Amino acid sequence: MTVTFEDAITRYDPVLGIEVHVELGTRTKMFDDAPSPAGGTEPEGANELVTPVSLGLPGALPVVNGAAVEHAIKIGLALGCQIAETCRFARKNYFYPDIPKNFQTSQYDEPIAFDGHLDVELSDGTVVRVEIERAHMEEDAGKNTHVGGADGRIHGASHSLVDYNRAGVPLVEIVTKPITGVGERAPEVARAYVQTLRDIFRALGVSEARMERGNVRADINVSLRPSPDAPLGTRTETKNVNSFRSIERAVRFEVARQAEVLDGGGTVVQETRHFHEDTGTTSPGRVKSDAEDYRYFPEPDLVPIAPSREWVEEIRASLPELPAARRRRLQAEWGYADAEMRDVVNAGALDLIEATVAAGASPAAARKWWMGELARTAKAQEVALEELPVTPAAIGELQALVDSGRINDKLARQVLEGVLAGEGSPEEVVTARGLEIVSDDGPLLEVIDATLAAQPDIAEKIRGGNLGPMGVIIGAVMKATRGQADAGRVRELVMERVQG
């Protein structure tokens, strides 16, 4: 491919549409009392978390999981959506071995939540409002495993296995309206949108929302048009992009690929595409066209869902603080500047700092540790901050040692080094390494006298009132005490000596 993203974006205006599926963490499945693998039940093997309902056996009937409806309403409310006064499930009919009934029970023209928005903050503080078309409930499919071919693909496989453990897991699908006007920031917006949603799912407690486990899956629609006032171009839908980084890469690739097609006078084919992690590229899946007719009709086995307004308001009143509100509150409490707060959020240090402050450190000190020494260590080790082997409580303890004057900043860094090396709590490291500040003036005076005697010229200058070279003496004393002296006290003692 010769066209780059940067190049493409100078000539085309990208439009995004994002569909996010989140697996709800309810104990049981959407229509069934089988335990749900997304709700904390780990199956030992295939087809264990199944009942006649999730296997779609003849005669079995669905019953709506009330907890899943409550979760869906929570998500809708958190996204500023209207909650339907009455809504229905429909059947989406298509034949595929991973759906046991050969139809998926899903909401079609009557979603439980609609017309919302989500404000997404980018890394530089820019806020982009994403309009939400709808959030609807549906059930997940099982999983096919193709055996005997290359890379588990269906092509060349000798047979396929189906595991219905996941079949019937409750999903909420959140669909955006077209996201326009974001230009070159489209990849970042796509990523930040899904990340923000993920944070909301966790704050609401509706899902573990772990991308790597498939709890959250994104389908990314991309189209290009020559200018922002031109009609929307033909879109492609890139399926199941399962990491934040992949979301950015998939958008970048599709923008560049479609630009190249359009540059060459071609037309973009409306189709489903698959993203390949290894190459960062997409390739065509099945062609999406009118030929695909799901023959939707209202699910006759289920009565309409009519959440009472009282219930919806109860749920609204019980919503936990959402991530954006929490950030605003913490910033105000901590007195951080906008840029400082942004850096903290971008570094993923918010929870850690909050816990460190809770452990007794000042917000400034907590930020200094996590955004300074610890951020550098994490970067050097190429791990996330929260993966470092140190707890916010330990940082709080470390800062308390500094605040009490038992160690100074330099010693504190050595103590931290010990904590990170697994030598124990800050207190234990101080004791084991003998790092406490030397507060007895006797041994210190001996070192100071020796230092002054060794450098008579400098001692003379200081005596004459020129305090410029004082640092040389203090530095030498600190070096001789291996940093265990309090620099302020050293200064006082030197002054006493030269003046006395």
Place this chain on the structure above:
Amino acid sequence: MSDLTRLTAAELAAALTAGEISSVEVTQAHLDRIAAVDGDVHAFLNVDAEGALGEAAAVDAARAAGEELHPLAGVPVAVKDVVVTKGQVTTAGSKILEGWVPPYDATLVTRLRQARMPILGKTNMDEFAMGSSTEHSAYGPTRNPWDLDRIPGGSGGGSAAAVAAYEAPLAIGTDTGGSIRQPAAVTGTVGVKPTYGSVSRYGLIALASSLDQAGPCTRTVLDAGLLHDVIGGHDPRDSTSLPEPAPSYADAARQGAAGDLQGLRVGVVNELGGEGYDPGVRDAFQKALDTMVAAGADVVEVSCPSFSAALAAYYLILPSEASSNLAKFDGMRYGLRVEPSEGPVTAERVMAATRGAGFGDEVKRRIILGTYALSAGYYDAYYGSAQKVRTLIQRDFAAAFEQADVLVSPTTPTTAFPLGSKLEDPLAMYLNDVATIPANLAGVPGLSLPSGLSDDGLPAGIQILAPARQDARLYAVGAALEALLLQQWGGPLLAHAPELAVAR
């Protein structure tokens, strides 16, 4: 007791409770009768003698030990093969489920087992309950005990014939457009389609989810009430199940049996009973109506103009829902699996080959109809319009029930027709259900009981309809009419049926 199979379920229950007979005797008598006549009648697809006798013996032991038992404990019952029974082959009359053993019980079967009623076996039916003659069973037709060359009705011809031929005192049927009532009418028995939601659908292999309803097939109205009491009631596994508690239908039947219809407003539906109805059927209906009037009922004529579109709406809604309900039969998980005879063996091709080989013509016809009716661009014109007709029919019923307490009509336009006579003409076959279909579209309950013999010597039925949730009214009125007719006839209509040849 000379022949236990001739007793009604109520009589059997009384004799069992009194200790005059044992459940093993009763069950064995019916198994013997099945062995004697079912070679000709073919009401059963499979018989579970061991299971039924085992339960019967357990009930007898429990009774001997002084345990408190359900009034129907020990009274055997037959179950239509569209209802799943744990550990017992269930096929819905289709090749595609040949040999399938369900791992669970339908809720109504659980309730039969809780009442400790021995299950004799599974009864024959049109494949997936699609038909009005039981000729569409993949396992061969059931024959009408009144005339073995005639159809027993359908889809539940097996259950009706089993009861009519004294092979079972009670049977379970399901009624999507008349599959309980029409067979009852043409076999001289009683059948009730309860209010939609009265009996759980959990474990009924779905034909059309919004129309299907299970109910009793019996020889008397009281027996139907007794069986309905066992299988009815709320089920949390069926979202469309009615939540409120129901009164005893057996009590309603007992109260009605006094035969007093004073002040009852009986609505005769103009649209059901005119053109297309055999004169003999109409005569029997009129005599039954006269009997009601003589007992004090007031007759009012009611008009339900939208009923003329009922059959058309039904044949859009039913196939639409069925096309989706039957999608699961694809050879991937259970039942028949057929690999394509040539070419690659892919999932899609196995599904196609399995469905091609496993479904009969009538099932394929309706799947194609339904798939078409739900297709993009046709949905509004077909499925959408049919749902509007449904609303109009509900309004017609609501208006009619303002003028009348119950509505009545002949259950079917004709008596039992000869086997094979309508197989090549689906539309003629569909017309059998013209009087029964409106009740399914509106969800109201309907009961059919014998109205008399037609001029051809075959039984005809009268259908009584009541507003939704007023099933008790059906049992009260039905039992009254039944008592009055039995007085006239000097005994049950079934006594006029010829004795079946008994296999040795």
